[in-house]
Amino acid sequence: MTEKIRAVRTVDKLMQYLTEHNCPIGKSTLLxxxxxxxxxxxxxxxxxxxxxxxxxxxxxxxxxxxxGCETK
Structure with a gap:
């Protein structure tokens, strides 16, 4: 059985995820x-x-x- 990878692709979606987890971060700070x-x-x-x-x-x-950050 394959485990589904949990991921988001946009900064706005990450902001939403963080807010839902009681860690709201503004867009400029996140960038x-x-x-x-x-x-x-x-x-x-x-x-x-x-x-x-x-x-x-x-x-x-x-x-x-x-x-551990993967950047190219």
């Missing part, structure tokens, strides 16, 4: 976190990112390490 590599993401193009929600959950709990 700064993305550009500095402080939040887990996979960069597809200069303005397209994928956010794996399991990694985001780890980040919220303080268990994610910056060096």
């Amino acid at each position: 700064n976190l993305i550009h500095s590599g402080e939040i887990p993401h996979v960069k597809l193009t200069s303005h397209i990112w994928i956010f794996h929600l399991d990694a985001i959950d780890q980040w919220l709990q303080g268990e994610w390490k910056k060096e």
Whole structure:
């Protein structure tokens, strides 16, 4: 049985997810976190990112390490 990957693709969807998990973050702050590599993401193009929600959950709990960020 294949496990479904939980992910969102836009900053707005990530903002919604974070708000639902009692961690509202403004768009400009979130973009700064993305550009500095402080939040887990996979960069597809200069303005397209994928956010794996399991990694985001780890980040919220303080268990994610910056060096694990996948950027191209």
